[in-house]
Amino acid sequence: MIRDATPDDARWITDIWNDVIAHTHITFTTTLKTVAEIEAMIRDRVVLVLPEKGGFATYGEFRGGPGYAATVEHTVFLAKHTRGKGWGRALLSALEGRACDAGHHVTVAAISSVNPAAVAFHKAMGYDTVARMPEVGRKDGIWLDLILMQKQLGATVSASAKPQDRV
Numbered sequence: 570m571i572r573d574a575t576p577d578d579a580r581w582i583t584d585i586w587n588d589v590i591a592h593t594h595i596t597f598t599t600t601l602k603t604v605a606e607i608e609a610m611i612r613d614r615v616v617l618v619l620p621e622k623g624g625f626a627t628y629g630e631f632r633g634g635p636g637y638a639a640t641v642e643h644t645v646f647l648a649k650h651t652r653g654k655g656w657g658r659a660l661l662s663a664l665e666g667r668a669c670d671a672g673h674h675v676t677v678a679a680i681s682s683v684n685p686a687a688v689a690f691h692k693a694m695g696y697d698t699v700a701r702m703p704e705v706g707r708k709d710g711i712w713l714d715l716i717l718m719q720k721q722l723g724a725t726v727s728a729s730a731k732p733q734d735r736v
Contacts, residue, residue, distance in 0.1 A: 571618070585622075586646060587601045628668055658694065664676075680716045
């Protein structure tokens with residue numbers, strides 16, 4: 570039931586994302602997405618969707634530069650009618666599988682401190698909290714903390730890497 574997004578999905582993905590941007594503090598941005606931006610994201614990245622416009626997940630570059638190539642940051646948003654039904658777990662699991670198959674080693678969740686449900690969700694999915702960055706975001710006059718959580722995937726980028734190579 571989970572499938573790759575197509576350009577036909579761009580409008581409803583935009584609607585879900587823009588609802589989150591406009592009405593919550595779980596994303597720090599105030600700039601609404603355009604359908605053209607979402608179409609480009611669908612072209613350029615892995616974007617998975619749920620049936621019946623239930624939600625989407627995507628991952629992209631964590632930071633620039635070749636040293637971070639094996640690490641990605643993901644985004645998962647569900648429509649209101651699909652929350653609490655296990656679809657988030659299914660969607661994130663499928664996305665992690667795709668990232669692992671693509672050779673990625675770590676996936677990162679960057680979560681607003683006003684979203685404890687996302688922290689609990691990621692913890693249940695095997696993510697560890699690795700940082701809390703106080704007041705690095707600001708939206709609607711409110712300072713927001715950013716919580717970073719990560720999970721190591723099964724992918725091994727280099728079989729020649731030795732334990733002493735990890736610092």
